Amino acid sequence: MYKLLTIKDVVRIPPRMFTMDPKDAAKKVLRETYEGIYDRDEGVILAILDVHDVGRGIIVPGDGATYHEVIFDVLVWKPENGEVVEGEVVEMMPYGAFIRIGPMDGLVHISQLMDDYVVFDEKNRQFIGKETHRVLKLGDHVRARIIGVSVKSKIIRENKINMTMRQPGLGKFEWIDKEKRKAKEA
Known part of the structure; x- marks a missing residue:
């Protein structure tokens, strides 16, 4: 069964992406991280569709990247018994x-x-x-x-x-x- 989900997660944006628009940078990181992965609860993550919100970044000591709370849409497919x-x-x-x-x-x-x-x-x-x-x-x-x-x-x-x-x-x-x-x- 195909589903469209809205998810909230924290994304690490590396320094090399600081010149990009925050939504574009977050979307790129999310695609690299999630697409093509099988999540036990949700199914196969087919595509990151849209990034709605990128929160203010937090810098962690010893890591030059910023961490942002992000809200985004995901298209998933989960095989169900009886389908x-x-x-x-x-x-x-x-x-x-x-x-x-x-x-x-x-x-x-x-x-x-x-x-x-x-x-x-x-x-x-x-x-x-x-x-x-x-x-x-x-x-x-x-x-x-x-x-x-x-x-x-x-x-x-x-x-x-x-x-x-x-x-x-x-x-x-x-x-x-x-x-x-x-x-x-x-």
Whole structure:
């Protein structure tokens, strides 16, 4: 889920930035510090959007920088259990498909790809349903539901998202469209 948050924090502005406008200097420091980090409570910090207020600076003895209380807006994305997401298949492994869903990749385990016995065709790097003959390959666009989020680190790639495509309305868009047509015909 995407959210826009207003945050208050203290920013260290180094002496080399003293000639800049305080808001611009604070925004640059905030971007370098926060963007691309996974916050356990808020999610992936995608962008520092606007700096509303930069308080008076305080100089700490032994440090030439100034410290300012700053109020700023942040765009974040936090994967939530039960959330339905859309993405693209970006990697295939014998145990499942990795789906790019915004700033992170999630794994759909082979057992969660479809309601069918699924085999991995290693030569063509694709999954095939034995009964339905459905094929999932690199570049396919899918809809999935998040069923598990494991947060271990501030580094985005070290966190894991588990997903399923074995529910009505989920899967490769082509499969979903076929199911809708079948339902209308019946």
